[in-house]
Amino acid sequence: MKKFSERNQDKLVIWARELSYRYPDGTNALRGISFEIQEGEKVAVIGPNGSGKSTLLTLLTGIRRGEGELKIFGYPVNKKNAISIKKLVGIVFQNPDDQLFCPTIFEDVAFGPLNMGLSPDEVKQRVDEALENLGLTGYENRSSFHLSFGERKIASLATVLAMQPKLIAMDEPTSNLDLSHRRKIIRWIQKSLETIILTTHDLDMALETCHRVIILNQGKIIADGPTEIILRDQKLLEKNDLELPLSLQKSIKKTRFKEKKEQRTKNKKQI
């Protein structure tokens, strides 16, 4: 009998088996990873620098082609399915300048929908919705060259949202953001109904937004499970050059302080 995952692989958003990728210079960035992502899941991929997180996102979005098997929404990732996959998947790069290149934000956000062949009215509606969703209404005529890094980062997300992808891959969505822009992104991820896979070093953000965490190290999956379990496992995190999210460090310190206090009171009573 086939395993559950094999029977239902066409219904999965991502189905990867023994996925590997080697850069032309010989660097082995991914070494045979297997995982699945179901519709509506929000998954954080974490791991030390150079562990293969960004490379993985480029494979999922068809920017790079690896070895092994990979299906996105049931489509094997290959040349024949490239257009179908492109319509379903959006990637938000770590650097917003890789995404913004038009004279105005309106044109940047309209670029994808225009290329999808939508009518001017539909394009305008998509742009308005995407900008409103991210609190960028009013930025239509501004140029990305004059926006701050945080504003550009949010605008780059708008360019992807306007294409209404079903799977959104985000590379380090909160890196280099101030508190308010970070919060904006967190709120958007929390509210989003799409399937999301993101890479991050911001474990507090992962804790707040994702149901599931995958740890990558040296191109291999070291752990894959519920966020609440993985991000509380101090030993596992430290083994992989990571540390507990700050919010958990504080709550663990508080619990230990409380336990010590209770113990001291108990000891005093016994005396």
Ligand SMILES: Nc1ncnc2c1ncn2[C@@H]1O[C@H](COP(=O)(O)OP(=O)(O)OP(=O)(O)O)[C@@H](O)[C@H]1O
């Ligand atoms: N264009 C490239 N050519 C050769 N090697 C590369 C290239 N891009 C990345 N690598 C290497 O592939 C490995 C994985 O890199 P990747 O960028 O996927 O890591 P990462 O987990 O995203 O790291 P970070 O946390 O720093 O963003 C690293 O060893 C890196 O040096």
Ligand SMILES: [Mg+2]
């Ligand atoms: Mg990276």
